[in-house]
Amino acid sequence: MELSKNNCILMGLPGSGKSTFLSAVWHVAESAEVSDAIKVIALPENREYLNNMRNTWLGCKDLERNKAESVKPISLSVENPLNGSMGVFNVPDLAGEMYELQFESRKLGKDFVDMVKVAHGIVLFIDPDTLKKPVHIADVQKVLQPQKSAESVKKEAASDTKPWKHKEAPTQVALVDLLQVFSDFLVNKIKIAIVVSAWDLIIESPDEEYAKLNPEEWLQKELPLLWQFLENNNNVFNKSIYGISAQGGQYGKDNSKLQNFGKPSERIKVQIGNSTPSHDITLPFKWLLDEG
């Protein structure tokens, strides 16, 4: 029986967690530690890259950052044990620097455009730890200089303005721009799984109200422009939002805890909506694989 092909693009800015996610997915899908998770039904031919990433993940070490121009295609034949559906995920592991380069240069590689044209799904990664948010000078002035008048502040200011660069753009602006460009090349509506990575930072936050946010609420609060864009372009993007900690905690600081789990998959945390976090890191892929 020929398996349905599911061309899936992992997308996100540098350091947003794509490779760590893929490492953990490979472990869970291949090891069958998580009973409901997607399972690999045939070992991919080129699995050295996956195995190397998995070993680094198992050792609770940071992965080497992908260089911008290397594109390592990964092909996984998988089965969803809950409903028996099967498919082949073709996932190019694209470096986050490539997306940054696109945002700045306003050009796309033809190979990448070809991938977008045949894509069935996107997994978009957002790292809460490295978010760039716009901070107004006036807001800082209010906090730091409440006793001074506006005129006296202006007299003090020696204004050497740092010129604008693309890297200064807030994270949500860069992501909306990338998705807009994507949508120009798409032929059909596409599924997009939004992964808020390093989710442990949110659920273990000392701010109790912040820690109670579910992934969608977090997106509305921290990246409202992106959230509005996705809501208003649901004719193009069918979205599902996940909070995922593929590492389970901070490497270095938490290693003794992370390495102490009986099964490595038990350190993974995956939350959708207000559900209790599970260890099934393949949930986004399951959703992408489903027909609905």
Added chain:
Amino acid sequence: MEIDFTKRKCKIEGCTVAINGKCVEGLDLTVCTNHEPIGENEKGEGGDDKSWNDANLVSFYLGDALSLDETYGITSNSLTRLIMLAGRVDAGKTTLLASLYDLFQMQTSFADYTFAGSKTLIGFEKRCHESRLASKRKDPKTERTIFTPDDPKFLHLKLRNPAGENRDLLFTDISGEHFKQLSNSTDECKKFTMAKRADHFALFLDGDLLSSIEERQQTKINALAILRSLTESGALPEETKIQVIFSRWDLLESKNEKQAAKNFIEGIKTEIKFKYPDTKWNILFFEIASRPDFTSNLPFGHGIDKLLKIWAEESIYVKDKKLDFSFEVNSDGRQFSQYTA
């Protein structure tokens, strides 16, 4: 004859015909004259060559403020509201646009509208930059718009209204120097044909200057001169909805002489209503503080919500009725009249 779009490239920036066969102007490839064959030395080898060189790259829209030609991709697809922001240098035109954009970055809706997209995100970001910490400035400002009378620039926002309808808004970002020129020359006004197509004409008067006894008369006269020049020359028709904006309201409110300033502003309103009666003209007045000083109690974007609702919902193209504009070929006004309801 079928054309292989993968072997063509388009002269128009951002056109994706080479990728998906879709012309940005909506033309059939057999009639469009903008596309041409890819030259021999531009054919990428593809496959193994993944280096970041031009042969393997596809350009997309720049994201910066749009030129008149570049607005066509938007105006040809929807009934676009054109909002012209007018006034002298430093009156607050660009700051209002930057603040409006920033308001959608800060919250999940503004004035019951939500953000649906923009072709000029980078243009907006550049204009917001000097009000943000990333600029390393100690006090916020907006960079002055460069005077380019032959190359007007536009910023774009696509919003969704409470009824779930999309609204494409195009805002002019024109230098105050240009409006000074227009106030001094009927000939220049006659060349300023895009004003004929403007759904809204927002005339800015600097509230801070109006609160100064030395500056207020000149500020008033200069603003009214712009309005008179454009209306008398016919550049601004009666159908256009006019908003008179008293900007920097936070600075006016901070002055000891604020009541005198407010009385003076009431006088301006009376004068404008007399010269431009309601029977012929649609003029409303607004108090705006786009980016209030940190000492002010006014919220960020004070007054912009009321403006936005009018800008997004009212158009000179009344539903089911085409207004008859006569535009010369190649005029700016003709560019914006490509789409009619």
